[in-house]
Amino acid sequence: MILDGKCPSGPLSEKWDKRCRELKLVSPANKRRYKIIVVGAGLAGASAAATLGELGYNVEAFCCQDSPRRGHSIAAQGGINAAKNYPNDGDSIFRLFHDTVKGGDFRSREANVYRLAMLSNNIIDQCVAQGVPFARDYAGYLDNRSFGGAQVSRTFYARGQTGQQLLLGAYGALSRQIKAGSVRLHPRTEMLDLVLIDGEAKGITVRDLVTGKIESYSADAVCLCTGGYANVFNLSTNAMGSNVTATYRAYKKGAFFANPCFTQIHPTCIPVSGDHQSKLTLMSESLRNDGRVWVPKMKGDKRPAHEVPEAERDYFLERRYPGYGNLAPRDIASRAVKEVCDEGFGAGSSGRGVYLDFADALKRVGKEKIKERYGNLFEMYEKITGEDAFKQPMRIYPAPHYAMGGLWVDYDLQSNIPGLFVLGEANFSDHGANRLGASALMQGLADGYFIIPYTIADYLARTTPGKAGTDNPEFKKSREDVETFTKKLLSVKGRKTVNEFHRELGRIMWDNVGMTRSEEGLKRALKLVPELRAEFLENVKVPGSGADLNQELEKAGRVADFLEFAELMARDALLRNESCGGHFRAEYQMPDGEAKRDDENFCYVAAWEFSGIDNAPELHKEPLKFENIELAARSYK
Template structure:
């Protein structure tokens, strides 16, 4: 089927303004008759729930964490982009739009990206008004730094904790609405099913993680803000609890899953040190403002890094990409690091690492300046590695970090299921095949503060409130389904732990569908995943009971979903016989190893429809049109 993203037509500068006028409104007195269920309380979920509460809707917000403030948006370090052009260095809405479309390797919808760039400036204003302590210069004005994939300084930041500060801003707005009585929060709950009435999303079924009891919450629309799926690789920069489960539940109810093969492997993470490791820690991309990436020029050069003279170092990013240098975009920087390591010039245990060196910046600016800019990151690095990044170069290696793919949504952020909206990382919309640094925070807040309040009204204005009652047969069926699945998990009582099986699928995904994929590796993964899935359902051991706080059971549910989702990721990667952004097929590359796109055959978003766990999914295509940015080879040389 050919999908229609329903982008408004006409001059792109006017699309969002015109569309906002064309959409229907819900009158203030009617808003309180509608109930909106928000799943997830990260940047997208908290900002959406707070803004909708302010407007007068009844909102219920769910998160698996013990407080909405702990959602994984909190871990974003470097910053948030906006087209303010405060530094007077040539930025504009059009340039941010252009950089984002190009950064995404021409696989995103133009109108959505334009809107994102347009509202980016409002986000900064909103956050400042909330009391987010962005960095300031000595005159009291907002400060900016640079990020990968851009030649202007448009990134606003709060030390190395920008995600934390923005999330706490959205969280405090949410708490204000809780006090005002418009929003109710349900922490420590996990949404396990979406309830449909005549094909429209009207409820969610959840498990209370403390009591282990199941309930259905009914409403008039559901907004999924449940984040990304990088934990399918087991080892990633994600929080351990982050999962694909809410999205997967929606997919199994008929929502399309778009571009799952677009996963971002972040170049600057602390390398893995052993098999016991539970996560990979990200070091902000902002470090590449002042740090230089290098490996020894010669094979077998085992000297300590500070003993390696300048002429024996290969600053490979500066060599390969002279105009962007160390600020090359993430997909490109990650592949370049892998290339050096595959060439046998990697450093550290197993040769899977490259140096990120601050020596020159410290000589130029002094250690204090570097400490002021990145102090918390150097501290974190030392806690984990016991090495002092000011004295010896850091060692870094790429790690799974972000999901560009997600549930398919139209221009209104609504999935193909009416009433089911998807925001932030959970949807697929604006980053194409690669997300630029400091754009995830921008998207989460754009969706939640400035887009959903308009687009959801357009849907609600055309529906009658209260269509689903809590005792309806749809709710009963959903409760039974969820409970049956959990009981099945608990009854297996096999020999393998959930963590072992997660590691098994994770390492298969990393080796076969990680930074580089091939037809052969993907076919192998598609063959092996069902076997791991079978092993899981036959032989997993989950101690304890269902009606209690049971973390193994929670993890088991999430891993069970990854065991299905991983296969879809591989199928999508197999079908896309081109390389673009974070999706690198070794068969499709230029002579110098860059991604080789095939615009003739693959200039579309792939949205997959569920046809049963053991059946092939159905492919739907949304063709992409580029009328404002010329479809070109993406070059950072």
């Protein structure tokens, strides 16, 4: 099937206005008759729930943390992009749009990205009004910094905690609506199934993580804002609880999963220290503004960094990408780091790391300034590694960080299932094959504050409120299915823990579906993953019962989904016989090792339809057209 993104016609800059004019409205008096479920309370979820509640809809908000202030958006460090052009350095909406499409290696939808760039300015206004303490200059105006993949300074930031501050702003707005009674909050509750009535999304089934109770909630529309799936690699920068369950179970109910192989590996993370490692910690990309990346020119050089003379250092990013230097986009920087380490130039005892050196910046602007810019990051680095980055360079290595892929949505953020909307990282829409730094926060908030309130009304206006209650047979069946699966996990009583399976899956995925992929490796993964899944269902050990708080059971359900999803990811990567953005296929590269994109054959979104766990999923394509930017080879040289 050829998918249609339903983008409005007409000039790029007028598409959103045109769409807004076409969209149906729900009158204020009618709004309270509609119920909307919002799953997830990160930036996209909190902003959507708050805004929809404020408009007068009945909102049921769900999150698996104990409070909606803890979604993983909170961990975003560096900043949020906007085309304000406050520094007067030549930025514009078009340029932000252009950089984002180019950064995404021409695998995103033009109209969506342009709308994102347009709305970016409203987001900054909104957040300032909410009391987000963005950095200011001495005259009291907002300050900007530069970020990877851009030649202008358009990133707004609040120290190294921009995500936290934006989320607290959205959390405040959400709290206000909870107080007002328009949003009902369900913390420590995990969505385990999507319920369809006559092919439309009308509710969800959840597990109360405290009491273990399986319950259903019905609504007139469902918004999934459940983040990304980088934890399929086990070790990633995501929170321990980040998972694919909500989106994957929606996929199993018929929602298309788009571009699952587009995952981002972030170049600047703290290297792994041992097998016990439970997660990887990101060091903000903003560090690359002042830090210079290098390795010793001699292979296997084990001298401490300060003993390597200047002439024997290879500043490989500056050498290979003089135009952007240390600020080359994430996928490019990550791959370059991995390459030099694979060739044996890596720093540190493991050889899995490169130096990020602040010596020059410290000389140039002084310790105080560096402390002001990155103080908390330096502290964090010291806590984890026991090393002081003011005295010796940081060691960094790439780690899985973000999922560009996600559920397929049209221009209105509606999936192929009517009534199912997908926001933020959970959808696939705006970042193509690679996301630029400081763009995730922008997308989450654009979707939640400014897009969904308009587009969801258009769907609701065409439906009758309260179509089905939770006593409907579909809901009953959903609860039974969830309960059966839970019981099944508990009854295996095997010998291996959930974590052991997750670690094994992570190893398979990192080795074969990680930064560099090959047909051989992907085929290996497609063989190993189903084997591991079969073993999981026979040999997993989940202690305790389903009738109370049981963290192992929660993990088991999530890993079970990762074990299925991993196969879809590998399949998607195998299909895409090209290299683009975060997806790098060893067979498809330029003579100089750069990615070789194939626009002739792969300029489309690959959206997969579930057709049973033992059958290959069905592929649907949404062709991508580039009418406003020339489809060109991406060069950062």
